[in-house]
Amino acid sequence: MKQLTDDRMKVFFEKLSKYIGSNIKLLIDRSDGKYCFREKKDRVYYVSEKVLNMGSMMNPDNIISIGTCFGKFTKSGKFRIHITSLDYLAPYAQHKMWIKPAAEQQFLYGHNVLKSGLGRITESTTQYQGVIVFSMSDVPLGFGVAAKSTTECKHTDPLSVVCFNQADIGEFIRCEEDLI
Amino acid sequence: MGRKAKFGDDGAVKQIKGPGRKAKKQKPPKMLPGLPKLEGDDEPKKLSHRQKQRASRRTKKKEERKLIKKEKKKGVIKDDNVKNNNEESDATKNIKSEIVKQFSDSNSSWLKSKNSKSIIPEKDDDIESYDSNSDVDDEVEGENGLESFDEDGLSDDDDYLAGTLDDVDSSNESGIEDTVLKNKKTSTKKRKTEDSDDELLPIEKAAKKLKAAKKKEDAEANEEMKMQINVASQDVFVFPASDKIDEHIPIPEVEQRIKDILLVLSNFNKFREENRSRQEYTELLLKDLCTYFSYNTFLMEKMMHLFPLEDLMSFLEASETPRPVTIRTNSLKTRRRDLAQALINRGVNLDPIGNWSKVGLVVYNSTVPIGATPEYLAGHYMLQAASSMLPVMALAPQENEHILDMCSAPGGKASHIAAIMKNTGVLIANDVNKNRAKAVIGNFHRMGVANSVISTYDGRHIPQLFKNFDRVLLDAPCTGTGVISKDSGVKMSKDETDLQRCFTLQRELLLAAIDSLNFKSSTGGYLVYSTCSVLVEENECVIDYALKKRDVKLVDTGLSFGTEGFTNLRQHRFHPTMKLTRRFYPHTHNMDGFFVAKLKKFSNIISKNDESEDNEEEIETNNVDAETTEVQDINEKPVANIKIPKHGRGKNRAVKNK
16 A cells, blocks of 8 residues: 555546646545555555545455555556446546437447437547536446547537447446456 | 138138138128129028038938837827926937927927926926036037037028928928927027037047037036135145155145144144144145245244244245345435435435334335336445344444444445444454455445444454454354345255354354453443344343353343343243344335344453253253352343242253242
C-alpha cells in the first residue's frame, strides 16, 4: 500500500482527465472526509483515509481489495482503467453517450456501439474522446471512446461504429475472476 | 390410400384385430345397395373361415351328443329336477349341463313351465355373481372367462347366432317355441362353449389363462381396497418380521409404510402391536425415512430428535423443494419501487417480500435471466435468499461504525451492511478462502461499496489485529442442513466428524468474534451469530458455550418472526435466555433453515474455567451457568423480560442449596 510515484500519478491523472476532465479535483477534495489514491500490486485504489487506516494495520498479503479499484498499470507503464471505477467517473463525466434499449445488450456483451443504437450524445464530443456510456434511463453502462465526433455522427450511415467499447458492466459477470 | 376393398376375394371380410393403423381396423367399404352383386357374394360369404369351421364342428358334436343324451335322459329327468331345486349353488358346469338337458328335452310343455322360466334367469344371475365372486375354482373361472370372451367376440354377429339357432331348431325334433328364444340363445352359446372347451386353439387357451389371472388380480385388488378403506378403523399396519426388515422394498411402499408408522406413533396405545415397543417403530421409521429421502442415518436421527413427528415430514418435504427466488434492493444505488418498476418493464413478475423488510422482493417468474439484467449488472440489486437478510437486520448496523463480517463470501450480507451504513464508517469483509473472496470483490464493486477492506485472514486470528469493532457479524460455516434444497449433497455427506469439526470451528470463531468486539463502544458492542443449519449442536450449543466462556448476554434480535430457540432439547439444557434467539424453517417460514442469535458484550473478562468446564467436550451439562446469573448488569437491561432462575437445575441445584 503505497502512494503513487509522480510519473505514475501523471499517467493516471491524464487517463482520468480523458473522461472527467478537471473534475478530478472533486474526487480528492471531498466534504465527507479525506480520500486518496493508493497503489498496491500496480492497482490503483481510491480509498477513504479512515478505511486506509484500518487497512494499514493489516498484512498487505491478506488484503485483496480496499476501497474502490480504479484500474491498473500495465507492464508498459500505461494505465488501464477498470469498470470498477465507473461509480466515481459516471457522475463527473464530461462527455456522455446514451444508447437505445435495443443496443444495450450488444454493448453489455462487449460490442461497439453502432449509429443505429445511438440515442443521444453530448454536443462538442470530438473524435477519440473518452465517453461514459449510459442507458436511456441514465444507468451508467461503461466506458468507450468516441469513434466519430458529434457532427460526424449525425450524418454517418446507421451501421457504422460511433463508439468503441473499452469497458462495460457486463464484465462483472464475464470476467469476475480477474476483475481487478 | 385408405381402405382396400377386395371385392370377390376369399379373405375379403377378414378383419385384423388388435391395435394397428386405422385403415386396418376399418371394415372394407360396402357395396352400394343398388349395385349388382359380385358372384359368390351371397349368404355363406357372411361367415368367416373360422366361423364356418366352428359351426360345422358344433353341429357335428351336437348331433353326437343328442344321440347319447336321448338314450340316457329318459330315466334321469326326474332326478335332474330335484337336483335343480336343491343344488342351485353347485358348480356352473353341472348347472349348464342341466339347462342344456332341459332345453334339449323333447317335452316343450315342460320347458314353458314357470319352473323352468324361473330357473333360467336365476341361472344368469348366478353366472354374474360368479363373475364378481373371487372364491371360485380356477377351472370354473376359466370357463366363465372363456364364455365372456366368446360373447365379446360374437356380439357383432347377431345374424350368425340367429342362423345357428335356426339350425338348432331344425335339428331339434321338439321344435322349441319362440317365446323362449332368448333363453335359447344363451343356452346355445353355453352349449357352444362347452363343446369347444376341449379343442381350443392355443391363442384361445392363452386368452383363457389371461382372463383367469386378471380375475384373480381384480379380486385381490378389491380386497386390498377394502383393507385400505378400513384403515382408519382397523389396526392395519403390521410390523414386518425381523428377517424382513432389511429387505429392500419399492419406494411407494416405503412411503405408505412411513405414513402407517406415523399413524401408529400418533396414537401409540391404540394402534401399536402388543409386543412392539415405541423404539422399534421409531427405528423402522428412521430407516424408511432414510430410504425415502436418501439421508444418511446420522443426519436423519438428528432431524428426528429436532422435530416432532408431524413437523418432521413437512420439514423433510420442504427441504426437497426450492425456496422462492428473492432479491435485495441495493439502497446505495436505487429504491425498491424504482427497481420493481424497472424489472416489471423487463417482464419480471415480482412482489415485496413482506412487511418485515424494506428492501426485499420476491420473484415469481421472469422472462429474462434475473442474474444478468442490466439492472443487476449496474448493481441495483443482489440475488440473496430471504433468510440471509435476517442476520443483517438483527445486527442493525449504524452509520460511522466499525463493523466486521468474519465469513463474508460471497458478500451478500456484507454489502447489505454497507448499504445500511450508507457507505460510511469502515467495513471489514473477511473470508479465509481467497477464491471465494474474489466474489466479494466483484459484488462490492458492482454494488458500489466503497468503505470496505476485503481481507483473507483466518477469522480466529483477527482479535490479534483488531479489538475495536462496534459490531461483528459471524455467519459461521456450517453443515448446511437448513439449505438442503440448495445443496442436497449434505443429506448423504455429513456425518458425526463433519459436525464435530463444524461446531468446534464455530466455537473458536465465535470466541474470536467476541474478542474483537469493543464493549466500550457507545453505539454497539453487539455480535450476531448465524448459521444456515438447523442442528442444535451448531446453534444453541455454540451460543451456550460462548455464554459460559465470555462476558456476553443474549439480547433480542429485533426480528418480528421466527420460532424461539430451544432452551432444552433431549439431554441439552440451555440458558433460559436462549429463547431470544430465532430459528427459521423451510416449512413454517418458507425460507431456508436459519438460526440467528444476537449477543452483547459487557466486558473483556475471559472467565477462567471453574470446576469441570475445561475438560468437557460436549455441552451436555445441564447446569444453567452460574456466572451469567451472577453478573447482572443493571445498566443494560436487554433481557429484562426474561426470568433468570434463582437456582440452578439438576446437579447444580444440590451444590447451590448447600
